[in-house]
Amino acid sequence: MTDYTDTELMISRAAQELQNGDTTLVGVGVPNLACNLAKRTHAPDLEMIYESGTIDSNPSKLPLSIGDPVLATNARSIVPMIQGFGYYLQAGRIDVGFLGGAQIDRYGNINSTVIGDYDDPKVRLPGSGGACEIASNTHRTIIITPHTKRRFPEEVDFVTSPGYIDGGTSREELGLRGGPDAVITDKAVMRFDDDGEMYVESVHPDVTEGTVQEATDWELQFADDVTETRTPEQAEIDLIRNDLDPDGVYTE
């Protein structure tokens, strides 16, 4: 029986969402570990692009930010932001984007800007960065976040990154590409139905459907056949602990 933490399960499960040959826009932390894990296992031809403009990075060690010099050394190319966001992202050359956030609603709209009123905030968060354009211009996005009622409210305080807007065809009508494909939390994996609404596809071992509902502020939909989430293999855990994050910066 492989021993793993919640974060390690999320990393390993997120890695499964990536296919060999995908081009992905990587965020620092858990998404970075998921991408590097995929690249060292089933997706050696994964192309990793970072917001800072590094194209096909091959980091020799864990990058500490998305502008880390290890992402530049040995990259295929380094471009100014105007080209990374314009020629690559806006032009549709990036398959998968990773997003996180303080709040996410049933249609996958994400808030990473502000808690409370925009003009008189309770908590001022860092803001969009590239998240708004990643959500708008990649072919699919994967959302990784801890699962709590506060993070899964009925309505987000601010839409930083559009998901399926109000559901139905509202995203398509706005001319936005792609959309959220999966939400991976420390309790479950969720996907989106034809109406753009989130539903639970699998729950993690030792987590019940009730626990997932309890941590969500709206009445969640569940798939007819909710399965148990795939757990990490020993080889994946070894890679994460020995190679990708040996100091446990993001996994402890």
Next chain:
Amino acid sequence: MTTETDMETAISMAIEDGQTLYLGGFTHLIPFAAGHEIIRQGVEDLTLARATPDLIYDQLIAAGCASSVIFSWAGNPGVGSLRAFRRAVEDGVPNEIAIDEYSHFGLVSRLAAGAQDLPFLPLRTFVGSDYPEHNDSIRFVDNPFGDQPGEIPVVPPLNPDVAIVRAQRADAEGSAQMWGITGEMVEAAFAADTVVLSVEEIVDNDVIRSDPNRTLIPGTIVDYVVEEPYGSHPSYAQGYYDRDNEAYLDWDRQTETHESTQEWLDEWVYGVENRAEYLEKLETKRFVDLQPQTSYGTPIDMGEY
């Protein structure tokens, strides 16, 4: 005409109260030495613009130099939030600051419009988000060429009064070569009225002309050039030194209160006369730990014609 000078002179000549400043870089080549000099000179009422305000903007805000920030991601990169920025926005400490907020591509497009003297640039961002509702500078125009899309968001130019950018090397005329991550520095330099360039080393004009593709900022747009080794510490200069990550983690702890932030400024900014004194205060071992191994690019042959 470019003037080669020291940082104190460049800042006092270029910067005045009330200006809009861009202090460059995306994690890389952050002009910390210039920012500290601005704090020492007591400049006030600045509008600070950059996609990724980081520690140097937090320091300028804590020192009371700023009244406004134009940005797209305000955080301590890889660590967490900017506490001084948050105190100013949430509690008005040490003073209220106005914010003018975009996504990365939105802000970079503003600088690109400024660099090209365009009235606006269109982009496929902001549709379906709440930004247009809160920012009057994000507007929509009809597509004059068809209906795919029928209308598109546009942002106006951003022309800073002064851009302060760093590069690995430049000649005495200020023609700068940089490598690694360049972010939006080149757009900002071309958009600004005045450019202060600070470099790790000043080199012969022959070095610059031997590899013209690498010259991203021409001396013709640079007003002041300053040789300031380690002027980006604790951020990094690709091939010269790594980011001093301990300093980024320390800043997070040091800035828990406005008072503890002031203590840091007293010691590391007001308590030293210039960057040379700042560097003398740092332990030698830190510099050794930040040295990368070499990894040379293969020289190219421009050909002699």
